[in-house]
Amino acid sequence: MTNHWIDIKNSDCILIMGSNAAENHPISFKYVTAAQADGATLISVDPRFTRTSSKADVYAPIRSGTDIAFLGGMIKYIIDKKLYHQEYVTNYTNAAFIVGKKFSFKDGLFSGYSAKNRKYDKSTWAFDMDKNGVPKMDRSLKNSRSVFQLLKKHYSRYNTKLVSEITGTPEKDLENIYKIYAETGKVGKAGTIMYAMGWTQHTVGTQNIRTMAMIQLLLGNMGVAGGGVNALRGESNVQGSTDHCLLWHIWPGYLRTPRSADSSLAVYNKNYTPVSKDPLSANWWQNYPKYSVSMLKSFFGERADSSNDFGYSWLPKVDDGKAYSWLDLFDAMYNGEIKGFFAWGQNPACSGANANKNRQGMANLDWMVNTNIFENETGSFWKGPGMDPTKIKTEVFFLPACVSVEKDGSITNSGRWMQWRYQGPKPLGNSLPDGQIIMDLGNKIKELYTKQPGAFKEPIANLKWDYLADGAYDPHLVAKEINGYFLRDVTVRGTDFKAGTLVPSFAFLQADGSTSSGNWLYCNSYTEKGNMAARRGQKDAPNDIGLYPEFSWCWPVNRRIIYNRASVDPKGQPWDKANWVIRWTGSKWEGDVPDGGWPPLLSADGKPDPKSKHAFIMRKHGHAQIFGPGLNDGPFPEHYEPLECPVEKNFMNAQRMNPTAPVYGGKADEWATCDPRYPYVATTYRVVEHWQTGVMTRYQPYLLEMQPQMFVEMSKELAELRGIKNGERVMVSSLRGKVEATAIVTARFKPFPVGGGTVHQVGLPWHFGWIKPENGREDSANLLTPNTGDANTRIPETKAFMVNVTKV
Amino acid sequence: MDVTRRHFIQISGATAAGLAVSGLGFDLRPVKAHAQMLKTKYAKETISICPYCAVGCGVIVHTSKKGDGRVINIEGDPDHVINRGSLCSKGASLAQLTENDQRVTQPMYRAPYAKEWKKVSWDWALTEIAKRVKDTRDSSFTFKNAKGQVVNHTTAIASVGSAAMDNEECWIYQALMRALGLVYIEHQARI
Numbered sequence: 001m002t003n004h005w006i007d008i009k010n011s012d013c014i015l016i017m018g019s020n021a022a023e024n025h026p027i028s029f030k031y032v033t034a035a036q037a038d039g040a041t042l043i044s045v046d047p048r049f050t051r052t053s054s055k056a057d058v059y060a061p062i063r064s065g066t067d068i069a070f071l072g073g074m075i076k077y078i079i080d081k082k083l084y085h086q087e088y089v090t091n092y093t094n095a096a097f098i099v100g101k102k103f104s105f106k107d108g109l110f111s112g113y114s115a116k117n118r119k120y121d122k123s124t125w126a127f128d129m130d131k132n133g134v135p136k137m138d139r140s141l142k143n144s145r146s147v148f149q150l151l152k153k154h155y156s157r158y159n160t161k162l163v164s165e166i167t168g169t170p171e172k173d174l175e176n177i178y179k180i181y182a183e184t185g186k187v188g189k190a191g192t193i194m195y196a197m198g199w200t201q202h203t204v205g206t207q208n209i210r211t212m213a214m215i216q217l218l219l220g221n222m223g224v225a226g227g228g229v230n231a232l233r234g235e236s237n238v239q240g241s242t243d244h245c246l247l248w249h250i251w252p253g254y255l256r257t258p259r260s261a262d263s264s265l266a267v268y269n270k271n272y273t274p275v276s277k278d279p280l281s282a283n284w285w286q287n288y289p290k291y292s293v294s295m296l297k298s299f300f301g302e303r304a305d306s307s308n309d310f311g312y313s314w315l316p317k318v319d320d321g322k323a324y325s326w327l328d329l330f331d332a333m334y335n336g337e338i339k340g341f342f343a344w345g346q347n348p349a350c351s352g353a354n355a356n357k358n359r360q361g362m363a364n365l366d367w368m369v370n371t372n373i374f375e376n377e378t379g380s381f382w383k384g385p386g387m388d389p390t391k392i393k394t395e396v397f398f399l400p401a402c403v404s405v406e407k408d409g410s411i412t413n414s415g416r417w418m419q420w421r422y423q424g425p426k427p428l429g430n431s432l433p434d435g436q437i438i439m440d441l442g443n444k445i446k447e448l449y450t451k452q453p454g455a456f457k458e459p460i461a462n463l464k465w466d467y468l469a470d471g472a473y474d475p476h477l478v479a480k481e482i483n484g485y486f487l488r489d490v491t492v493r494g495t496d497f498k499a500g501t502l503v504p505s506f507a508f509l510q511a512d513g514s515t516s517s518g519n520w521l522y523c524n525s526y527t528e529k530g531n532m533a534a535r536r537g538q539k540d541a542p543n544d545i546g547l548y549p550e551f552s553w554c555w556p557v558n559r560r561i562i563y564n565r566a567s568v569d570p571k572g573q574p575w576d577k578a579n580w581v582i583r584w585t586g587s588k589w590e591g592d593v594p595d596g597g598w599p600p601l602l603s604a605d606g607k608p609d610p611k612s613k614h615a616f617i618m619r620k621h622g623h624a625q626i627f628g629p630g631l632n633d634g635p636f637p638e639h640y641e642p643l644e645c646p647v648e649k650n651f652m653n654a655q656r657m658n659p660t661a662p663v664y665g666g667k668a669d670e671w672a673t674c675d676p677r678y679p680y681v682a683t684t685y686r687v688v689e690h691w692q693t694g695v696m697t698r699y700q701p702y703l704l705e706m707q708p709q710m711f712v713e714m715s716k717e718l719a720e721l722r723g724i725k726n727g728e729r730v731m732v733s734s735l736r737g738k739v740e741a742t743a744i745v746t747a748r749f750k751p752f753p754v755g756g757g758t759v760h761q762v763g764l765p766w767h768f769g770w771i772k773p774e775n776g777r778e779d780s781a782n783l784l785t786p787n788t789g790d791a792n793t794r795i796p797e798t799k800a801f802m803v804n805v806t807k808v
Numbered sequence: 809m810d811v812t813r814r815h816f817i818q819i820s821g822a823t824a825a826g827l828a829v830s831g832l833g834f835d836l837r838p839v840k841a842h843a844q845m846l847k848t849k850y851a852k853e854t855i856s857i858c859p860y861c862a863v864g865c866g867v868i869v870h871t872s873k874k875g876d877g878r879v880i881n882i883e884g885d886p887d888h889v890i891n892r893g894s895l896c897s898k899g900a901s902l903a904q905l906t907e908n909d910q911r912v913t914q915p916m917y918r919a920p921y922a923k924e925w926k927k928v929s930w931d932w933a934l935t936e937i938a939k940r941v942k943d944t945r946d947s948s949f950t951f952k953n954a955k956g957q958v959v960n961h962t963t964a965i966a967s968v969g970s971a972a973m974d975n976e977e978c979w980i981y982q983a984l985m986r987a988l989g990l991v992y993i994e995h996q997a998r999i
């Protein structure tokens with residue numbers, strides 16, 4: 001979230017789309033309903049009339065996988081009716097930038113496309129630069145090659161008639177929602193978006209979110225209270241685990257995993273440190289080398305120094321152009337290329353798309369380590385449905401982890417708040433905190449490499465691994481390492497710091513090895529003032545908008561609303577005088593921690609202040625990107641159909657599906673579109689009583705009693721068509737698998753009128769698995785889902801696919 | 809009368825709050841008073857954050873200071889500025905997650921072609937895993953790729969997980985995996 005949970009109460013209009021927050025983030029509704037009580041409008045757009053919809057002022061249905069069409073129509077509406085926030089768009093976004101002549105868009109393809117590689121040459125999307133190397137701009141937005149004019153042209157095709165034909169949303173609902181939401185473009189009004197996996201799990205997932213981000217920029221809703229782009233993250237620490245980058249492509253703090261071409265630390269730093277020639281651009285990522293070197297110092301301590309590139313070569317590099325993403329990982333496992341596997345606190349036998357492929361892949365392993373609280377479908381895959389244990393060689397080690405209330409440590413919520421937890425009871429039986437298991441395993445491996453010869457010992461021998469106190473894992477030691485230390489007596493920015501003291505914030509990190517920081521984003525979280533995450537101060541900030549700056553800690557540097565330099569006009573005065581975030585007093589900022597301390601763009605007399613910086617400090621050119629030349633599938637979002645869809649052609653353009661989405665071609669990767677055997681659109685979702693694959697909740701009697709079995713929800717019309725009665729057991733099947741489910745026939749799904757025909761959609765929860773409950777008839781909805789993914793993130797497309805439903 | 813929990817909810821939900829004698833036909837007041845006493849008098853009070861979704865609701869954990877030292881009760885923390893004491897049905901059931909006799913409390917091992925798990929010690933399990941890691945890593949380690957570029961990685965070991973771990977655990981976990989040379993490192997955030 002760019003903002004945070006409590007801030008939702010400050011909104012004038014809340015759009016919930018791609019999420020069912022009332023069901024899956026129930027406490028968020030404390031603030032949604034508070035906003036409504038204060039006059040805000042709640043809009044729910046969802047294929048199904050959900051618990052969120054039942055609380056909404058306005059509801060509209062949408063066929064799964066057509067969100068860009070829906071939102072593209074809103075962009076057209078905002079531009080046609082001139083409802084955008086002109087001053088904001090002109091000054092803070094790249095709407096005024098001039099795009100180079102090589103850029104074009106035709107028949108659903110942007111310039112630079114190679115059909116053979118399913119890839120774009122993005123150099124054709126570059127901006128025109130002036131002689132100083134700064135993008136050429138036309139702040140009047142009239143230049144035909146300006147981003148604004150190209151945007152207008154691009155979405156001119158997204159008229160409500162066509163959008164309705166694609167989405168199945170009635171035209172009057174489209175117009176009503178566009179009108180209500182666009183009201184937030186007025187100066188001082190704020191609209192927010194709450195989205196979740198309903199937007200991400202698509203071949204166009206990244207662009208779904210980008211389309212909304214563009215709307216938020218057009219309406220001046222970024223950086224303000226009650227605004228922002230807010231991802232409702234689904235796991236208690238998925239924000240923190242992402243920040244620390246348990247992901248193939250990034251290092252802690254969103255640094256890049258080095259590619260094979262990054263042959264030295266110098267080359268690596270040069271390749272990923274952006275350079276701006278604009279003196280008004282803060283270009284914050286120019287500090288990249290300070291963060292990468294400090295991180296290496298945390299990895300390798302004293303063993304890392306300038307003579308050995310701070311241990312840069314000890315860490316693995318990925319091959320250029322190759323992806324090692326979730327889908328690729330399981331593809332490699334299925335093909336027998338992976339021999340050892342850690343499934344640590346995760347249940348991919350149920351959570352991964354095309355779960356049958358994952359389960360079969362596990363049978364190809366030599367060994368698996370499964371760390372969890374309960375027995376689950378991954379660790380016990382060898383005795384699952386269709387498996388013959390006597391033919392499966394995979395060794396499995398199950399390591400019992402304790403539960404969260406049995407240990408100390410911190411987690412980071414969706415609003416980026418890092419919160420400390422304390423141990424209540426000791427771990428049950430011989431279960432252990434994950435941290436203890438990781439430390440002990442690390443020591444065993446280190447010991448083995450000390451005693452025996454082995455391949456490339458350096459990173460293992462040199463890994464700093466001193467986070468035990470009297471043999472017990474000590475999370476405080478790690479939390480301090482993540483924050484970082486001064487390693488020598490140094491003077492930074494006029495202040496003297498002693499070796500061994502904690503770094504007060506990332507502004508003090510250095511690229512010369514004199515500081516460490518396991519993750520620069522968390523530098524400021526555990527300082528000489530103490531453990532910031534453990535704070536419990538109840539006092540609000542002077543602006544009284546629910547920031548609670550002394551309660552816990554949030555990244556970056558306790559800034560509760562990011563991009564907040566855009567919440568003020570160029571003179572530093574808030575667009576919204578009542579719910580202001582920061583404001584310039586004439587000599588300093590007050591309110592939230594500002595996005596940098598530089599003065600506003602204009603001084604009080606209206607003259608440009610050369611000491612100022614543009615609003616969006618993390619962007620190379622200091623402007624938010626309405627035109628985004630960095631994504632794999634185009635600088636403007638475009639509607640494409642899902643891999644599996646119910647229409648033979650895309651009504652918007654000549655490309656049926658995202659031309660850059662990864663498609664796997666193996667035997668286990670089959671897919672079918674417009675196939676009469678699988679005529680119904682399906683989506684997956686969750687219920688409040690269960691969590692993710694249900695590993696933690698299916699074992700709890702209360703929760704299992706309330707939601708005891710797998711179900712498939714469908715409209716009355718489809719049930720009648722198929723002769724299915726409410727409560728009957730049915731079989732749901734796709735080309736990849738089948739799962740038995742109880743039919744729930746409701747008025748919450750309605751058939752969609754699409755392209756002159758009727759499209760039916762069904763929905764299934766993905767909480768179940770064959771281990772629990774023990775009747776052996778409940779299993780995961782992911783047996784059905786396809787393993788294609790988003791063109792940028794490769795998140796699997798589990799929110800829109802095709803199935804059949806038959807009586808058992 | 810055989811009172812199931814669901815009956816109990818139906819009956820107690822149907823009667824007005826504050827009645828001395830509920831529809832169950834017996835007086836609940838002493839029971840409630842005893843429950844309150846148990847929660848506070850013999851308990852250590854700690855705070856935690858709910859382990860499910862990422863709203864980050866605060867909870868109060870009451871752990872018995874006597875006997876088995878286990879959890880007596882877990883409830884919403886009224887001083888937490890986000891949830892102000894509220895919890896959803898999952899959060900409200902947290903005590904059942906903790907005090908659950910189906911939790912695995914001993915390491916287990918499944919041998920090749922075996923039909924059952926067997927219990928093992930931590931030391932044995934971690935020693936054996938370390939050997940497997942070393943064998944697989946050493947036999948698959950790639951110093952240079954086909955183009956001759958230094959990569960120093962192994963693609964024969966993969967890891968998924970975990971957004972369920974604490975920040976500090978995530979950090980040491982990724983450090984260990986990267987030091988081993990893994991590039992297949994993924995978790996819940998990808999899916």
